[in-house]
Structure formats: structure tokens, C-alpha cells
Amino acid sequence: MSTPEVSELPPPFPAVQRDRATEAFFDAASRGELLVQQCAGCDTVLPPEAKTCFSCGSDNLGPTVVSGRGRLITWVVVTHAPVPVLAGAVPYVSAVVELDEGPWLMVRLVDADPTALAAGDAVQVDFVRSGAGENTGEMLPVFRPVGSEENATEEKA
Amino acid sequence: MSSAAIAGLGITELGKVYGRSSSSLAAEAVRLAAADAGIPLSAVDGLLISSGQKQDVGITLANALSTGPLGLCMTMNSFGATAGIMVATAAKAIAEGTATTVACVFADTPLKPKQSTGAAWGSPRASTREIAGLGGWSLAGGAINPNILYAMCARRHMERYGTTSEQLGQIAVAQRAWAQHNPLAAMREPMTLEDHQNSRWIADPLHLLDCCLVSNGAVAVIVTAADRAKDLAKPPVHVWGWGQAHEVRRMHRGSDWGLVTPAARSGAAAMRMAGIGVDDVDVAELYDCYTYTVLVTLEDYGFCEKGEGGAFVSDGRLAPGGKLAVNTGGGQLSGYYMWGMTPLSEAIIQARGEGGARQAPRNDVVLVSGNGGILEHHSTLVLSPHARKLPAEVTA
Ligand SMILES: [Zn+2]
Numbered sequence: 001m002s003t004p005e006v007s008e009l010p011p012p013f014p015a016v017q018r019d020r021a022t023e024a025f026f027d028a029a030s031r032g033e034l035l036v037q038q039c040a041g042c043d044t045v046l047p048p049e050a051k052t053c054f055s056c057g058s059d060n061l062g063p064t065v066v067s068g069r070g071r072l073i074t075w076v077v078v079t080h081a082p083v084p085v086l087a088g089a090v091p092y093v094s095a096v097v098e099l100d101e102g103p104w105l106m107v108r109l110v111d112a113d114p115t116a117l118a119a120g121d122a123v124q125v126d127f128v129r130s131g132a133g134e135n136t137g138e139m140l141p142v143f144r145p146v147g148s149e150e151n152a153t154e155e156k157a
Numbered sequence: 158m159s160s161a162a163i164a165g166l167g168i169t170e171l172g173k174v175y176g177r178s179s180s181s182l183a184a185e186a187v188r189l190a191a192a193d194a195g196i197p198l199s200a201v202d203g204l205l206i207s208s209g210q211k212q213d214v215g216i217t218l219a220n221a222l223s224t225g226p227l228g229l230c231m232t233m234n235s236f237g238a239t240a241g242i243m244v245a246t247a248a249k250a251i252a253e254g255t256a257t258t259v260a261c262v263f264a265d266t267p268l269k270p271k272q273s274t275g276a277a278w279g280s281p282r283a284s285t286r287e288i289a290g291l292g293g294w295s296l297a298g299g300a301i302n303p304n305i306l307y308a309m310c311a312r313r314h315m316e317r318y319g320t321t322s323e324q325l326g327q328i329a330v331a332q333r334a335w336a337q338h339n340p341l342a343a344m345r346e347p348m349t350l351e352d353h354q355n356s357r358w359i360a361d362p363l364h365l366l367d368c369c370l371v372s373n374g375a376v377a378v379i380v381t382a383a384d385r386a387k388d389l390a391k392p393p394v395h396v397w398g399w400g401q402a403h404e405v406r407r408m409h410r411g412s413d414w415g416l417v418t419p420a421a422r423s424g425a426a427a428m429r430m431a432g433i434g435v436d437d438v439d440v441a442e443l444y445d446c447y448t449y450t451v452l453v454t455l456e457d458y459g460f461c462e463k464g465e466g467g468a469f470v471s472d473g474r475l476a477p478g479g480k481l482a483v484n485t486g487g488g489q490l491s492g493y494y495m496w497g498m499t500p501l502s503e504a505i506i507q508a509r510g511e512g513g514a515r516q517a518p519r520n521d522v523v524l525v526s527g528n529g530g531i532l533e534h535h536s537t538l539v540l541s542p543h544a545r546k547l548p549a550e551v552t553a
Contacts, residue, residue, distance in 0.1 A: 015288070079360075119313070
């Protein structure tokens with residue numbers, strides 16, 4: 001297979017569409033807010049996909065808006081697209097970030113220099129439009145390193 | 158209570174085996190294992206079936222084999238931990254009288270002609286242009302296959318403990334050195350650390366030579382009572398102990414994902430049952446979907462302190478002639494990829510003393526691990542060519 005022209009490549013973010021269960025999540029994202037879940041039983045903040053509170057076992061979870069600030073736990077530099085819709089995105093960085101409120105999210109890390117990353121780096125949520133052209137999708141939460149120079153120094157100090 | 162032993166091993170053609178169904182390969186492996194044990198198929202009264210990526214072997218396999226009446230017949234799946242759990246399940250069934258002679262078989266045919274290894278692991282979402290809901294967000298995040306998820310675990314270990322890519326490379330190099338003496342191994346060319354470092358990224362920090370092969374084929378073992386096994390064709394491989402442990406991936410502050418795995422609980426349980434400690438282990442056949450899995454399993458089993466796996470593997474300790482014989486057939490990195498049957502099959506060969514040029518110098522205690530999911534499922538077996546000493550004999 002020959003290498004396709006750049007214009008034929010899928011965009012960096014595939015066009016993600018809302019479904020009935022995620023209307024509130026994507027409405028929040030379009031307002032620049034990150035919506036996750038909180039346990040009604042013990043207040044533990046959980047990732048958006050959680051079905052049960054790991055802390056108390058309750059399945060009574062409700063939406064809550066979080067700060068969007070967090071720390072880098074781990075990351076991977078992906079140079080070979082695992083599926084065709086990500087062909088236009090490589091190389092990209094996938095990361096696990098820990099929100100200040102506690103939950104871990106598996107997300108795309110943007111504007112990151114992979115050679116300068118370290119566990120514990122401060123990260124901040126941002127929102128990008130998925131898809132491109134006629135095939136646009138929802139706004140997606142992504143994360144980016146913040147104050148990389150100053151914060152990195154603080155971490156190491 | 159009778160203790161169990163492995164009496165037969167059957168391995169079909171492995172690797173780029175095309176034009177055959179998983180079921181056909183599974184049936185052949187069971188026939189080979191029964192022949193290896195020197196028993197007719199009619200003597201098999203238990204059948205445990207595991208299939209891999211394709212999950213396409215069912216209990217109808219019993220019909221294809223024309224076994225005798227069965228007391229036990231089921232499919233099982235804990236991913237790469239299944240093989241060890243099948244042997245433990247067989248041993249328990251034999252102890253309680255559900256069956257006397259249990260065939261445990263794994264078969265898979267993920268490889269297709271003219272298709273890359275990566276495509277065998279392709280996602281069904283691959284061609285979907287519009288992706289719904291949180292699944293779409295996850296897909297856009299891009300961490301959607303085992304290579305990437307294991308790379309995340311490896312990176313976390315590196316960040317926390319200073320583990321390096323070169324240290325992971327030492328595992329691959331040691332296993333390739335063992336593979337050179339294994340006629341069944343797919344990759345037998347000599348490999349250096351430089352080769353490892355120069356191999357392309359699969360998902361940084363994992364290089365190509367950190368990752369397992371993908372193979373078509375089937376492997377089966379026959380488990381029976383130890384007192385019965387001693388009268389059969391091959392020397393019995395006694396099952397001294399087993400363990401299994403499963404953990405969900407907790408995505409929250411305080412999670413030790415990537416640092417500690419269910420191997421810790423599974424290994425401790427198996428060694429406790431067997432009455433051994435890690436210092437007693439002569440050969441370790443450790444599930445190696447990635448070099449990193451070997452490293453973290455060595456730590457979790459207690460061969461070294463947590464976080465010291467990198468240093469532990471760096472002095473050639475795992476290679477032929479080293480202090481600890483690990484993955485003596487080349488494992489799944491250089492040998493063949495039959496999920497948990499890869500370490501189990503090599504463990505049987507070593508326990509029998511059939512390793513030829515790659516036979517470990519001592520084989521009194523052979524440890525076998527199985528790892529499934531993204532470090533979510535783990536099984537452990539302790540095997541030996543010697544009958545298990547019961548506690549009364551030990552104290553006598
Ligand atoms: Zn709760």
C-alpha cells in the first residue's frame with residue numbers, strides 16, 4: 001500500500017459522536033468543562049466510565065465538574081497507528097493523568113515534548129474539536145503539560 | 158488425597174500454519190498428548206479447552222476426539238493465565254473424583270496469510286469513522302491495544318524505579334540465547350543488546366524486540382493422578398502447587414497499576430501450597446508477552462526486591478550459564494506464542510530433562526507463570542520431576 005497524501009489521512013482526532021448516555025459529558029466539554037462522576041455514598045470522585053464506586057461499592061453515581069488540573073502518571077509515544085482512524089495522529093502521546101480530585105483518565109497528551117516528560121509533571125485539561133471538514137464530531141477533553149519549565153524545576157527541587 | 162501429575166504433552170506445528178481451523182489443531186494436540194503419555198483417547202474422561210485471540214474452539218471438540226464418557230468438559234478463559242488454571246482445575250477434579258485423566262488444550266489461529274502480526278490484534282472499531290460516546294473519547298486518546306497499555310505499565314515502572322530499556326533488553330537477549338538451542342523456536346538468530354536497542358519502536362518505551370510473537374497452533378497436556386502417571390510412557394511431572402489471582406485495573410490515586418501485579422498473590426499461594434520458597438526454584442518459565450512482564454513477575458514472585466528487577470536481570474543471570482534459568486525455550490519473545498501453554502510446555506520439557514542442549518543444570522523445582530489481560534489475571538504452577546513430599550513426610 002502506498003503512503004496516502006496528507007489530505008487523505010484521517011485527522012488527529014477521529015470524529016467522536018455523542019450517544020444518549022454521554023449528552024451531558026459532551027455538553028460540558030463544549031462549555032470547556034470536564035464532567036466526571038462522584039459517588040453519592042462516599043463522595044469519591046471517579047472516572048466518567050466508572051460503573052461502581054471502588055471505595056464503598058455504591059452504583060449511585062452522579063455527574064460532577066472537576067478542576068481539570070492533574071499530574072502525569074505514565075505515558076507512551078505512539079509512532080505506529082493502532083487503528084486506521086489514528087493514522088493522521090501519529091506520532092502522538094497517550095497518557096494516564098491523575099486529576100487533583102483523584103481519578104485517573106487515559107487521554108491524549110498534546111503539545112508535549114516526549115523527551116522532557118517526567119512522572120509528576122503538572123497537566124491541565126483542554127478541549128479540541130474531533131473530526132474535520134464535513135465529518136466533525138464532539139469537543140474532546142485532552143491534556144497538555146502546563147508551565148513545563150517552571151513546574152519541572154519545582155518537581156525536581 | 159491423590160496428587161496430580163502431567164503425563165503427556167502434545168505440540169502441533171506452530172507459527173505460520175495456514176489452512177487449518179483452531180479446532181482441528183486442538184484435536185491434533187490432544188491426540189499427540191495422549192500418544193505421548195501412552196494412553197488411548199478413550200482413557201480421557203476430562204476435557205478443558207482454551208482458545209486464544211479467536212476464541213473459536215468449543216466443547217464440540219469432544220465429538221471430534223471420540224473420547225470415552227467425560228466427567229468434566231468445559232471451555233475456560235482467563236486469557237494468558239488460562240493454562241495454569243486449567244492444570245489446577247484438572248488436579249482438583251482428579252482429587253475429588255470428577256475425572257481421572259484430563260486433557261487441557263489451547264489452540265488459536267490469529268495469523269492469516271499476507272497479513273501483518275499487528276493486524277491479528279486489530280480492533281473491530283478500526284474502520285469506524287464515527288465513534289460514539291466515551292468509547293470514542295477513549296479511541297481518540299489512542300491507548301487502545303495491549304502494546305500501548307503494557308508500554309504505559311513499563312514506563313511507570315521506569316519512572317518509579319529507574320528501570321531502563323537496556324535492562325528490559327537483557328531479558329530479550331537472554332531468551333534469544335536459550336531459543337538458539339530450541340528446535341521449536343521461531344527466532345533463533347543470535348541477538349545482541351544493540352539489536353534490541355536498534356529495533357523499531359512498537360510503543361515507546363517498548364521496542365519490537367520487547368514484544369512477543371504471534372503464532373498459529375495448538376498445545377495440549379494430559380493431567381492424571383500421580384500414582385497412575387508413574388506407570389505411563391513418560392516420566393511424570395508432578396504438580397506441587399498452584400495459585401491464581403485477579404485484579405481489576407483501578408483508575409484512581411493510590412493505584413499500583415504497572416508497579417505490582419496479581420503475580421504477587423498468585424505466586425505466594427502456589428509456593429505456599431508447594432512448600433517451597435523462591436530460593437528453591439531451579440527453572441522459571443515466566444509468561445513473557447513483553448520483556449517487562451518477566452521483570453515485574455520476578456519482582457512479584459520475590460526473586461528480588463520490588464523495583465530491583467532491572468538490576469537483577471542485568472548481569473546475564475537469566476541467560477544460559479546464569480544463576481537462574483528463565484524461559485529456557487526462548488519464551489514467547491523468541492520461541493512461540495501459545496498463551497500460557499508456552500511457559501507450561503517448556504516447563505514440562507525441562508522437568509522431564511528433555512531440554513537437550515538447552516536443558517537447565519538443575520530441574521528439581523520448576524515454576525510456571527501465566528499472565529492475562531493487562532496484568533489483570535495471573536496463574537502460577539510449581540512442577541517437579543519428584544513426587545510431592547506430603548507434610549507428614551517432611552516432618553518425619
Ligand atoms: Zn462510594
